Amino acid sequence: MSGLTLTIQAERWREHLATTFARAAVVPVVKGNGYGFGRERLAAEAERLGADVLAVGTASEVGSVREAISGDVVVLTPWRADDLDAVALATDPKVITTVSREVDLAALSAGGERAPRVLLELRTSMRRYGMELAEAGSAVGRLDARDAAAGQPGVVLEGWTIHLPLLERGRLEEARRLSRAAVALRRAPIWISHVTPEEATTLAAELGVDVRLRLGTSLWLGDPGALRTTATVIDVHRVARGERIGYRQRRVSRDGWVLVLAGGTAHGVGLEAPSAASTLRSRAISAATGGLEAAGRALSPYTVAGRKRWFLEPPHMQSSMVLLPGEEHAPSVGDAVPVQLRLTTAVVDHVAEA
Structure with a gap:
Protein backbone atom coordinates (compact mmCIF):
# COMPACT_ATOMS: atom_id res chain seq x y z
CA MET A 1 0.00 0.00 0.00
CA SER A 2 1.35 3.40 -0.93
CA GLY A 3 1.12 6.42 1.33
CA LEU A 4 1.25 6.58 5.11
CA THR A 5 0.28 3.31 6.81
CA LEU A 6 -0.48 2.55 10.44
CA THR A 7 0.06 -1.15 11.08
CA ILE A 8 -1.46 -2.69 14.19
CA GLN A 9 -0.22 -5.87 15.82
CA ALA A 10 -3.85 -6.79 16.31
CA GLU A 11 -3.61 -9.52 18.93
CA ARG A 12 -1.23 -7.55 21.15
CA TRP A 13 -3.20 -4.31 20.73
CA ARG A 14 -6.54 -5.90 21.55
CA GLU A 15 -5.05 -7.64 24.57
CA HIS A 16 -3.97 -4.22 25.86
CA LEU A 17 -7.45 -2.79 25.16
CA ALA A 18 -9.19 -5.62 27.01
CA THR A 19 -6.83 -5.42 30.00
CA THR A 20 -7.21 -1.66 30.31
CA PHE A 21 -10.98 -1.77 29.82
CA ALA A 22 -11.36 -4.32 32.63
CA ARG A 23 -9.51 -2.21 35.21
CA ALA A 24 -12.38 0.24 35.82
CA ALA A 25 -15.78 1.33 34.50
CA VAL A 26 -14.25 2.71 31.31
CA VAL A 27 -15.89 5.04 28.81
CA PRO A 28 -13.81 4.85 25.59
CA VAL A 29 -13.11 8.25 24.00
CA VAL A 30 -13.08 8.33 20.18
CA LYS A 31 -12.99 12.07 19.50
CA GLY A 32 -11.21 14.10 16.83
CA ASN A 33 -9.12 12.08 14.40
CA GLY A 34 -9.84 8.89 16.34
CA TYR A 35 -6.29 8.85 17.71
CA GLY A 36 -4.96 8.08 14.23
CA PHE A 37 -7.18 5.02 13.73
CA GLY A 38 -10.37 6.88 12.75
CA ARG A 39 -13.50 7.26 14.87
CA GLU A 40 -15.46 4.56 13.04
CA ARG A 41 -12.80 1.91 13.65
CA LEU A 42 -12.49 2.79 17.33
CA ALA A 43 -16.26 2.77 17.78
CA ALA A 44 -16.30 -0.77 16.40
CA GLU A 45 -13.51 -1.74 18.82
CA ALA A 46 -15.47 -0.21 21.72
CA GLU A 47 -18.45 -2.34 20.73
CA ARG A 48 -16.17 -5.38 20.62
CA LEU A 49 -15.04 -4.56 24.17
CA GLY A 50 -18.64 -4.43 25.34
CA ALA A 51 -18.73 -0.71 26.12
CA ASP A 52 -22.21 0.52 26.96
CA VAL A 53 -21.30 4.14 26.18
CA LEU A 54 -18.53 5.97 24.36
CA ALA A 55 -17.51 9.61 24.21
CA VAL A 56 -16.99 11.92 21.25
CA GLY A 57 -15.64 15.45 21.27
CA THR A 58 -18.41 17.37 19.53
CA ALA A 59 -22.02 16.88 18.50
CA SER A 60 -20.95 16.84 14.84
CA GLU A 61 -18.97 13.63 15.52
CA VAL A 62 -21.95 11.62 16.80
CA GLY A 63 -23.09 10.57 13.31
CA SER A 64 -19.75 8.91 12.54
CA VAL A 65 -20.00 6.45 15.44
CA ARG A 66 -23.62 5.83 16.36
CA GLU A 67 -24.26 3.06 13.83
CA ALA A 68 -21.20 1.14 15.04
CA ILE A 69 -22.36 0.84 18.64
CA SER A 70 -25.43 -0.44 20.45
CA GLY A 71 -24.94 1.82 23.48
CA ASP A 72 -25.05 5.55 24.16
CA VAL A 73 -22.86 8.43 23.01
CA VAL A 74 -21.78 11.22 25.36
CA VAL A 75 -20.72 14.56 23.82
CA LEU A 76 -17.82 16.05 25.77
CA THR A 77 -17.96 19.64 24.49
CA PRO A 78 -20.61 21.49 26.49
CA TRP A 79 -23.96 22.29 24.88
CA ARG A 80 -24.50 25.73 23.40
CA ALA A 81 -27.71 27.10 21.90
CA ASP A 82 -25.93 28.23 18.71
CA ASP A 83 -24.59 24.73 17.95
CA LEU A 84 -27.27 23.38 15.63
CA ASP A 85 -25.98 19.80 15.83
CA ALA A 86 -26.00 19.90 19.61
CA VAL A 87 -29.51 21.35 19.71
CA ALA A 88 -30.82 18.69 17.31
CA LEU A 89 -29.24 15.82 19.26
CA ALA A 90 -30.14 16.98 22.77
CA THR A 91 -33.38 14.98 22.82
CA ASP A 92 -31.94 11.93 21.02
CA PRO A 93 -32.48 9.00 23.43
CA LYS A 94 -28.98 7.61 22.71
CA VAL A 95 -27.14 10.91 23.29
CA ILE A 96 -25.92 12.32 26.61
CA THR A 97 -25.27 16.06 26.57
CA THR A 98 -22.67 17.86 28.69
CA VAL A 99 -23.89 21.08 30.35
CA SER A 100 -21.41 23.53 31.86
CA ARG A 101 -23.58 26.59 32.60
CA GLU A 102 -26.82 27.10 34.47
CA VAL A 103 -28.23 29.22 31.63
CA ASP A 104 -27.81 26.30 29.21
CA LEU A 105 -29.40 23.89 31.67
CA ALA A 106 -32.38 26.23 31.91
CA ALA A 107 -32.74 26.24 28.12
CA LEU A 108 -32.53 22.45 27.89
CA SER A 109 -35.02 21.89 30.69
CA ALA A 110 -37.60 24.32 29.32
CA GLY A 111 -39.78 21.47 28.11
CA GLY A 112 -40.40 19.34 25.07
CA GLU A 113 -41.55 15.94 23.99
CA ARG A 114 -38.47 14.22 25.40
CA ALA A 115 -36.29 15.21 28.35
CA PRO A 116 -32.60 15.56 27.41
CA ARG A 117 -30.11 13.30 29.19
CA VAL A 118 -27.40 15.50 30.69
CA LEU A 119 -24.13 15.51 32.61
CA LEU A 120 -23.45 18.59 34.74
CA GLU A 121 -19.81 19.67 34.45
CA LEU A 122 -17.99 21.09 37.45
CA ARG A 123 -15.17 23.57 37.00
CA THR A 124 -11.78 22.17 37.96
CA SER A 125 -8.32 23.69 38.21
CA MET A 126 -8.18 23.24 34.41
CA ARG A 127 -10.34 26.43 34.28
CA ARG A 128 -11.77 25.44 30.94
CA TYR A 129 -15.46 24.57 31.20
CA GLY A 130 -17.79 23.94 34.11
CA MET A 131 -19.81 25.41 36.96
CA GLU A 132 -18.41 26.52 40.28
CA LEU A 133 -20.03 24.67 43.16
CA ALA A 134 -22.32 27.59 44.00
CA GLU A 135 -23.66 27.68 40.44
CA ALA A 136 -24.03 23.90 40.44
CA GLY A 137 -26.06 24.09 43.62
CA SER A 138 -28.28 26.77 42.08
CA ALA A 139 -28.70 24.64 38.96
CA VAL A 140 -29.81 21.61 40.98
CA GLY A 141 -32.24 23.80 42.92
CA ARG A 142 -33.63 25.15 39.66
CA LEU A 143 -34.15 21.60 38.39
CA ASP A 144 -35.90 20.56 41.59
CA ALA A 145 -38.24 23.56 41.43
CA ARG A 146 -38.98 23.07 37.75
CA ASP A 147 -39.63 19.34 38.17
CA ALA A 148 -41.97 19.93 41.10
CA ALA A 149 -43.93 22.55 39.17
CA ALA A 150 -44.16 20.56 35.95
CA GLY A 151 -44.73 17.19 37.53
CA GLN A 152 -42.08 15.65 35.29
CA PRO A 153 -38.32 16.11 34.83
CA GLY A 154 -37.11 18.78 32.45
CA VAL A 155 -33.88 16.84 32.01
CA VAL A 156 -32.62 13.41 33.07
CA LEU A 157 -29.49 13.87 35.16
CA GLU A 158 -27.03 11.12 34.21
CA GLY A 159 -24.29 12.36 36.52
CA TRP A 160 -21.56 14.86 37.22
CA THR A 161 -18.54 15.26 34.95
CA ILE A 162 -15.06 16.31 36.11
CA HIS A 163 -12.15 17.00 33.75
CA LEU A 164 -8.87 17.22 35.66
CA PRO A 165 -5.42 18.47 34.61
CA LEU A 166 -2.75 15.95 33.70
CA LEU A 167 -0.40 16.72 36.60
CA GLU A 168 -0.43 13.99 39.23
CA ARG A 169 0.28 16.31 42.16
CA GLY A 170 -2.98 17.04 43.96
CA ARG A 171 -5.09 15.37 41.29
CA LEU A 172 -6.76 12.74 43.46
CA GLU A 173 -7.39 15.23 46.25
CA GLU A 174 -9.14 17.58 43.81
CA ALA A 175 -11.17 14.68 42.41
CA ARG A 176 -12.23 13.70 45.94
CA ARG A 177 -13.19 17.24 46.93
CA LEU A 178 -15.28 17.94 43.84
CA SER A 179 -16.88 14.49 43.75
CA ARG A 180 -17.95 14.67 47.38
CA ALA A 181 -19.39 18.15 46.90
CA ALA A 182 -21.27 17.03 43.76
CA VAL A 183 -22.74 13.94 45.39
CA ALA A 184 -23.84 16.07 48.34
CA LEU A 185 -25.79 18.30 45.93
CA ARG A 186 -27.38 15.40 44.05
CA ARG A 187 -26.45 11.74 44.39
CA ALA A 188 -25.48 10.67 40.88
CA PRO A 189 -22.60 8.91 39.07
CA ILE A 190 -19.27 10.68 38.60
CA TRP A 191 -17.77 10.79 35.10
CA ILE A 192 -14.10 11.68 35.28
CA SER A 193 -10.94 12.08 33.18
CA HIS A 194 -7.21 11.91 33.99
CA VAL A 195 -7.19 9.68 37.03
CA THR A 196 -5.86 6.13 36.98
CA PRO A 197 -8.20 3.12 36.89
CA GLU A 198 -7.13 2.34 40.46
CA GLU A 199 -7.96 5.89 41.60
CA ALA A 200 -11.36 5.70 39.88
CA THR A 201 -12.12 2.43 41.64
CA THR A 202 -11.05 3.94 44.97
CA LEU A 203 -13.32 6.95 44.43
CA ALA A 204 -16.28 4.69 43.64
CA ALA A 205 -15.77 2.77 46.88
CA GLU A 206 -15.43 5.96 48.94
CA LEU A 207 -18.42 7.73 47.40
CA GLY A 208 -20.78 4.80 47.05
CA VAL A 209 -21.72 5.84 43.49
CA ASP A 210 -20.61 4.66 40.07
CA VAL A 211 -17.46 6.34 38.75
CA ARG A 212 -17.10 6.24 34.97
CA LEU A 213 -13.52 6.75 33.76
CA ARG A 214 -13.09 8.33 30.33
CA LEU A 215 -10.00 6.97 28.56
CA GLY A 216 -8.61 7.94 25.18
CA THR A 217 -4.82 8.12 24.77
CA SER A 218 -3.98 5.54 27.43
CA LEU A 219 -6.55 3.12 26.01
CA TRP A 220 -5.91 3.32 22.27
CA LEU A 221 -2.22 4.36 22.32
CA GLY A 222 -1.17 2.86 25.65
CA ASP A 223 0.95 0.11 24.07
CA PRO A 224 3.05 1.90 21.44
Whole structure:
Protein backbone atom coordinates (compact mmCIF):
# COMPACT_ATOMS: atom_id res chain seq x y z
CA MET A 1 0.00 0.00 0.00
CA SER A 2 1.35 3.40 -0.93
CA GLY A 3 1.12 6.42 1.33
CA LEU A 4 1.25 6.58 5.11
CA THR A 5 0.28 3.31 6.81
CA LEU A 6 -0.48 2.55 10.44
CA THR A 7 0.06 -1.15 11.08
CA ILE A 8 -1.46 -2.69 14.19
CA GLN A 9 -0.22 -5.87 15.82
CA ALA A 10 -3.85 -6.79 16.31
CA GLU A 11 -3.61 -9.52 18.93
CA ARG A 12 -1.23 -7.55 21.15
CA TRP A 13 -3.20 -4.31 20.73
CA ARG A 14 -6.54 -5.90 21.55
CA GLU A 15 -5.05 -7.64 24.57
CA HIS A 16 -3.97 -4.22 25.86
CA LEU A 17 -7.45 -2.79 25.16
CA ALA A 18 -9.19 -5.62 27.01
CA THR A 19 -6.83 -5.42 30.00
CA THR A 20 -7.21 -1.66 30.31
CA PHE A 21 -10.98 -1.77 29.82
CA ALA A 22 -11.36 -4.32 32.63
CA ARG A 23 -9.51 -2.21 35.21
CA ALA A 24 -12.38 0.24 35.82
CA ALA A 25 -15.78 1.33 34.50
CA VAL A 26 -14.25 2.71 31.31
CA VAL A 27 -15.89 5.04 28.81
CA PRO A 28 -13.81 4.85 25.59
CA VAL A 29 -13.11 8.25 24.00
CA VAL A 30 -13.08 8.33 20.18
CA LYS A 31 -12.99 12.07 19.50
CA GLY A 32 -11.21 14.10 16.83
CA ASN A 33 -9.12 12.08 14.40
CA GLY A 34 -9.84 8.89 16.34
CA TYR A 35 -6.29 8.85 17.71
CA GLY A 36 -4.96 8.08 14.23
CA PHE A 37 -7.18 5.02 13.73
CA GLY A 38 -10.37 6.88 12.75
CA ARG A 39 -13.50 7.26 14.87
CA GLU A 40 -15.46 4.56 13.04
CA ARG A 41 -12.80 1.91 13.65
CA LEU A 42 -12.49 2.79 17.33
CA ALA A 43 -16.26 2.77 17.78
CA ALA A 44 -16.30 -0.77 16.40
CA GLU A 45 -13.51 -1.74 18.82
CA ALA A 46 -15.47 -0.21 21.72
CA GLU A 47 -18.45 -2.34 20.73
CA ARG A 48 -16.17 -5.38 20.62
CA LEU A 49 -15.04 -4.56 24.17
CA GLY A 50 -18.64 -4.43 25.34
CA ALA A 51 -18.73 -0.71 26.12
CA ASP A 52 -22.21 0.52 26.96
CA VAL A 53 -21.30 4.14 26.18
CA LEU A 54 -18.53 5.97 24.36
CA ALA A 55 -17.51 9.61 24.21
CA VAL A 56 -16.99 11.92 21.25
CA GLY A 57 -15.64 15.45 21.27
CA THR A 58 -18.41 17.37 19.53
CA ALA A 59 -22.02 16.88 18.50
CA SER A 60 -20.95 16.84 14.84
CA GLU A 61 -18.97 13.63 15.52
CA VAL A 62 -21.95 11.62 16.80
CA GLY A 63 -23.09 10.57 13.31
CA SER A 64 -19.75 8.91 12.54
CA VAL A 65 -20.00 6.45 15.44
CA ARG A 66 -23.62 5.83 16.36
CA GLU A 67 -24.26 3.06 13.83
CA ALA A 68 -21.20 1.14 15.04
CA ILE A 69 -22.36 0.84 18.64
CA SER A 70 -25.43 -0.44 20.45
CA GLY A 71 -24.94 1.82 23.48
CA ASP A 72 -25.05 5.55 24.16
CA VAL A 73 -22.86 8.43 23.01
CA VAL A 74 -21.78 11.22 25.36
CA VAL A 75 -20.72 14.56 23.82
CA LEU A 76 -17.82 16.05 25.77
CA THR A 77 -17.96 19.64 24.49
CA PRO A 78 -20.61 21.49 26.49
CA TRP A 79 -23.96 22.29 24.88
CA ARG A 80 -24.50 25.73 23.40
CA ALA A 81 -27.71 27.10 21.90
CA ASP A 82 -25.93 28.23 18.71
CA ASP A 83 -24.59 24.73 17.95
CA LEU A 84 -27.27 23.38 15.63
CA ASP A 85 -25.98 19.80 15.83
CA ALA A 86 -26.00 19.90 19.61
CA VAL A 87 -29.51 21.35 19.71
CA ALA A 88 -30.82 18.69 17.31
CA LEU A 89 -29.24 15.82 19.26
CA ALA A 90 -30.14 16.98 22.77
CA THR A 91 -33.38 14.98 22.82
CA ASP A 92 -31.94 11.93 21.02
CA PRO A 93 -32.48 9.00 23.43
CA LYS A 94 -28.98 7.61 22.71
CA VAL A 95 -27.14 10.91 23.29
CA ILE A 96 -25.92 12.32 26.61
CA THR A 97 -25.27 16.06 26.57
CA THR A 98 -22.67 17.86 28.69
CA VAL A 99 -23.89 21.08 30.35
CA SER A 100 -21.41 23.53 31.86
CA ARG A 101 -23.58 26.59 32.60
CA GLU A 102 -26.82 27.10 34.47
CA VAL A 103 -28.23 29.22 31.63
CA ASP A 104 -27.81 26.30 29.21
CA LEU A 105 -29.40 23.89 31.67
CA ALA A 106 -32.38 26.23 31.91
CA ALA A 107 -32.74 26.24 28.12
CA LEU A 108 -32.53 22.45 27.89
CA SER A 109 -35.02 21.89 30.69
CA ALA A 110 -37.60 24.32 29.32
CA GLY A 111 -39.78 21.47 28.11
CA GLY A 112 -40.40 19.34 25.07
CA GLU A 113 -41.55 15.94 23.99
CA ARG A 114 -38.47 14.22 25.40
CA ALA A 115 -36.29 15.21 28.35
CA PRO A 116 -32.60 15.56 27.41
CA ARG A 117 -30.11 13.30 29.19
CA VAL A 118 -27.40 15.50 30.69
CA LEU A 119 -24.13 15.51 32.61
CA LEU A 120 -23.45 18.59 34.74
CA GLU A 121 -19.81 19.67 34.45
CA LEU A 122 -17.99 21.09 37.45
CA ARG A 123 -15.17 23.57 37.00
CA THR A 124 -11.78 22.17 37.96
CA SER A 125 -8.32 23.69 38.21
CA MET A 126 -8.18 23.24 34.41
CA ARG A 127 -10.34 26.43 34.28
CA ARG A 128 -11.77 25.44 30.94
CA TYR A 129 -15.46 24.57 31.20
CA GLY A 130 -17.79 23.94 34.11
CA MET A 131 -19.81 25.41 36.96
CA GLU A 132 -18.41 26.52 40.28
CA LEU A 133 -20.03 24.67 43.16
CA ALA A 134 -22.32 27.59 44.00
CA GLU A 135 -23.66 27.68 40.44
CA ALA A 136 -24.03 23.90 40.44
CA GLY A 137 -26.06 24.09 43.62
CA SER A 138 -28.28 26.77 42.08
CA ALA A 139 -28.70 24.64 38.96
CA VAL A 140 -29.81 21.61 40.98
CA GLY A 141 -32.24 23.80 42.92
CA ARG A 142 -33.63 25.15 39.66
CA LEU A 143 -34.15 21.60 38.39
CA ASP A 144 -35.90 20.56 41.59
CA ALA A 145 -38.24 23.56 41.43
CA ARG A 146 -38.98 23.07 37.75
CA ASP A 147 -39.63 19.34 38.17
CA ALA A 148 -41.97 19.93 41.10
CA ALA A 149 -43.93 22.55 39.17
CA ALA A 150 -44.16 20.56 35.95
CA GLY A 151 -44.73 17.19 37.53
CA GLN A 152 -42.08 15.65 35.29
CA PRO A 153 -38.32 16.11 34.83
CA GLY A 154 -37.11 18.78 32.45
CA VAL A 155 -33.88 16.84 32.01
CA VAL A 156 -32.62 13.41 33.07
CA LEU A 157 -29.49 13.87 35.16
CA GLU A 158 -27.03 11.12 34.21
CA GLY A 159 -24.29 12.36 36.52
CA TRP A 160 -21.56 14.86 37.22
CA THR A 161 -18.54 15.26 34.95
CA ILE A 162 -15.06 16.31 36.11
CA HIS A 163 -12.15 17.00 33.75
CA LEU A 164 -8.87 17.22 35.66
CA PRO A 165 -5.42 18.47 34.61
CA LEU A 166 -2.75 15.95 33.70
CA LEU A 167 -0.40 16.72 36.60
CA GLU A 168 -0.43 13.99 39.23
CA ARG A 169 0.28 16.31 42.16
CA GLY A 170 -2.98 17.04 43.96
CA ARG A 171 -5.09 15.37 41.29
CA LEU A 172 -6.76 12.74 43.46
CA GLU A 173 -7.39 15.23 46.25
CA GLU A 174 -9.14 17.58 43.81
CA ALA A 175 -11.17 14.68 42.41
CA ARG A 176 -12.23 13.70 45.94
CA ARG A 177 -13.19 17.24 46.93
CA LEU A 178 -15.28 17.94 43.84
CA SER A 179 -16.88 14.49 43.75
CA ARG A 180 -17.95 14.67 47.38
CA ALA A 181 -19.39 18.15 46.90
CA ALA A 182 -21.27 17.03 43.76
CA VAL A 183 -22.74 13.94 45.39
CA ALA A 184 -23.84 16.07 48.34
CA LEU A 185 -25.79 18.30 45.93
CA ARG A 186 -27.38 15.40 44.05
CA ARG A 187 -26.45 11.74 44.39
CA ALA A 188 -25.48 10.67 40.88
CA PRO A 189 -22.60 8.91 39.07
CA ILE A 190 -19.27 10.68 38.60
CA TRP A 191 -17.77 10.79 35.10
CA ILE A 192 -14.10 11.68 35.28
CA SER A 193 -10.94 12.08 33.18
CA HIS A 194 -7.21 11.91 33.99
CA VAL A 195 -7.19 9.68 37.03
CA THR A 196 -5.86 6.13 36.98
CA PRO A 197 -8.20 3.12 36.89
CA GLU A 198 -7.13 2.34 40.46
CA GLU A 199 -7.96 5.89 41.60
CA ALA A 200 -11.36 5.70 39.88
CA THR A 201 -12.12 2.43 41.64
CA THR A 202 -11.05 3.94 44.97
CA LEU A 203 -13.32 6.95 44.43
CA ALA A 204 -16.28 4.69 43.64
CA ALA A 205 -15.77 2.77 46.88
CA GLU A 206 -15.43 5.96 48.94
CA LEU A 207 -18.42 7.73 47.40
CA GLY A 208 -20.78 4.80 47.05
CA VAL A 209 -21.72 5.84 43.49
CA ASP A 210 -20.61 4.66 40.07
CA VAL A 211 -17.46 6.34 38.75
CA ARG A 212 -17.10 6.24 34.97
CA LEU A 213 -13.52 6.75 33.76
CA ARG A 214 -13.09 8.33 30.33
CA LEU A 215 -10.00 6.97 28.56
CA GLY A 216 -8.61 7.94 25.18
CA THR A 217 -4.82 8.12 24.77
CA SER A 218 -3.98 5.54 27.43
CA LEU A 219 -6.55 3.12 26.01
CA TRP A 220 -5.91 3.32 22.27
CA LEU A 221 -2.22 4.36 22.32
CA GLY A 222 -1.17 2.86 25.65
CA ASP A 223 0.95 0.11 24.07
CA PRO A 224 3.05 1.90 21.44
CA GLY A 225 4.94 -1.30 20.71
CA ALA A 226 1.81 -2.69 19.09
CA LEU A 227 1.75 0.13 16.53
CA ARG A 228 4.01 0.96 13.60
CA THR A 229 3.78 3.79 11.07
CA THR A 230 5.55 3.72 7.72
CA ALA A 231 5.78 5.90 4.63
CA THR A 232 6.20 4.85 1.01
CA VAL A 233 9.23 6.04 -0.97
CA ILE A 234 7.70 7.88 -3.93
CA ASP A 235 10.89 8.88 -5.76
CA VAL A 236 14.69 8.93 -5.40
CA HIS A 237 17.12 11.36 -7.10
CA ARG A 238 20.90 11.80 -6.98
CA VAL A 239 21.92 15.32 -5.95
CA ALA A 240 25.23 17.15 -5.69
CA ARG A 241 26.33 19.71 -3.12
CA GLY A 242 25.30 23.23 -4.12
CA GLU A 243 22.43 22.22 -6.42
CA ARG A 244 19.12 23.98 -5.87
CA ILE A 245 16.00 21.98 -5.18
CA GLY A 246 12.38 22.30 -4.14
CA TYR A 247 9.82 25.09 -4.13
CA ARG A 248 12.22 27.45 -2.40
CA GLN A 249 15.27 26.46 -4.47
CA ARG A 250 17.54 26.03 -1.49
CA ARG A 251 21.06 24.78 -2.08
CA VAL A 252 21.86 21.25 -0.98
CA SER A 253 24.59 21.19 1.67
CA ARG A 254 26.04 17.77 0.77
CA ASP A 255 26.18 15.21 -2.01
CA GLY A 256 23.63 12.47 -1.59
CA TRP A 257 20.10 11.46 -2.46
CA VAL A 258 16.86 13.37 -2.48
CA LEU A 259 14.11 11.10 -1.16
CA VAL A 260 10.51 12.00 -1.88
CA LEU A 261 8.43 10.31 0.80
CA ALA A 262 4.70 9.92 1.34
CA GLY A 263 3.25 12.18 4.01
CA GLY A 264 2.84 15.92 4.24
CA THR A 265 0.92 18.61 6.04
CA ALA A 266 -2.40 16.97 5.09
CA HIS A 267 -1.26 13.97 7.15
CA GLY A 268 0.06 15.99 10.07
CA VAL A 269 3.73 15.47 9.13
CA GLY A 270 5.81 18.33 10.47
CA LEU A 271 2.98 19.46 12.74
CA GLU A 272 3.08 19.04 16.49
CA ALA A 273 1.30 20.24 19.58
CA PRO A 274 3.11 23.13 21.33
CA SER A 275 5.46 21.96 24.05
CA ALA A 276 4.74 22.96 27.62
CA ALA A 277 8.50 23.54 28.12
CA SER A 278 8.07 23.11 31.88
CA THR A 279 11.73 22.43 32.70
CA LEU A 280 15.00 24.22 31.91
CA ARG A 281 16.09 21.30 29.74
CA SER A 282 12.86 21.28 27.72
CA ARG A 283 13.10 25.06 27.26
CA ALA A 284 16.68 24.73 26.03
CA ILE A 285 15.66 22.01 23.55
CA SER A 286 12.74 24.14 22.36
CA ALA A 287 15.03 27.15 21.85
CA ALA A 288 17.63 25.09 20.00
CA THR A 289 15.02 23.45 17.77
CA GLY A 290 13.43 26.80 17.02
CA GLY A 291 16.81 28.21 16.05
CA LEU A 292 17.44 25.35 13.62
CA GLU A 293 14.02 25.80 12.04
CA ALA A 294 14.56 29.55 11.71
CA ALA A 295 17.80 28.77 9.88
CA GLY A 296 15.95 26.48 7.49
CA ARG A 297 16.97 23.19 9.11
CA ALA A 298 14.48 20.79 10.66
CA LEU A 299 14.86 17.13 11.49
CA SER A 300 12.17 15.04 9.82
CA PRO A 301 10.24 12.19 11.48
CA TYR A 302 11.45 9.78 8.76
CA THR A 303 14.11 7.17 9.55
CA VAL A 304 16.27 6.02 6.65
CA ALA A 305 19.28 3.71 7.05
CA GLY A 306 18.86 3.77 10.81
CA ARG A 307 18.78 7.55 11.35
CA LYS A 308 16.32 10.43 11.28
CA ARG A 309 16.92 12.54 8.18
CA TRP A 310 16.77 16.30 7.62
CA PHE A 311 13.96 17.91 5.70
CA LEU A 312 15.22 19.64 2.56
CA GLU A 313 12.33 22.09 2.89
CA PRO A 314 9.06 22.19 4.82
CA PRO A 315 6.71 19.28 4.07
CA HIS A 316 4.44 19.65 1.05
CA MET A 317 0.72 18.92 1.19
CA GLN A 318 1.03 15.16 0.64
CA SER A 319 4.74 14.42 0.41
CA SER A 320 8.04 15.43 1.97
CA MET A 321 11.61 15.75 0.66
CA VAL A 322 14.53 14.64 2.81
CA LEU A 323 18.26 14.31 2.22
CA LEU A 324 20.14 11.03 2.49
CA PRO A 325 23.75 12.28 2.43
CA GLY A 326 26.91 10.69 1.12
CA GLU A 327 27.16 7.34 -0.55
CA GLU A 328 24.74 5.50 1.72
CA HIS A 329 22.55 2.99 -0.04
CA ALA A 330 19.29 4.67 -1.01
CA PRO A 331 15.95 2.89 -0.72
CA SER A 332 14.05 2.04 -3.87
CA VAL A 333 10.81 3.53 -5.10
CA GLY A 334 7.97 1.63 -3.43
CA ASP A 335 9.94 0.74 -0.29
CA ALA A 336 8.49 1.62 3.11
CA VAL A 337 10.48 3.58 5.71
CA PRO A 338 9.58 4.19 9.37
CA VAL A 339 8.00 7.53 10.20
CA GLN A 340 7.32 8.79 13.71
CA LEU A 341 3.89 10.40 13.95
CA ARG A 342 1.93 11.95 16.79
CA LEU A 343 -1.17 9.82 16.27
CA THR A 344 -3.42 12.28 18.08
CA THR A 345 -2.82 14.74 15.22
CA ALA A 346 -2.02 12.41 12.30
CA VAL A 347 -4.20 11.33 9.40
CA VAL A 348 -2.94 8.13 7.76
CA ASP A 349 -3.88 6.75 4.36
CA HIS A 350 -4.23 3.13 5.48
CA VAL A 351 -4.75 1.20 8.71
CA ALA A 352 -3.65 -2.43 8.47
CA GLU A 353 -3.64 -5.33 10.90
CA ALA A 354 -0.77 -7.74 11.25
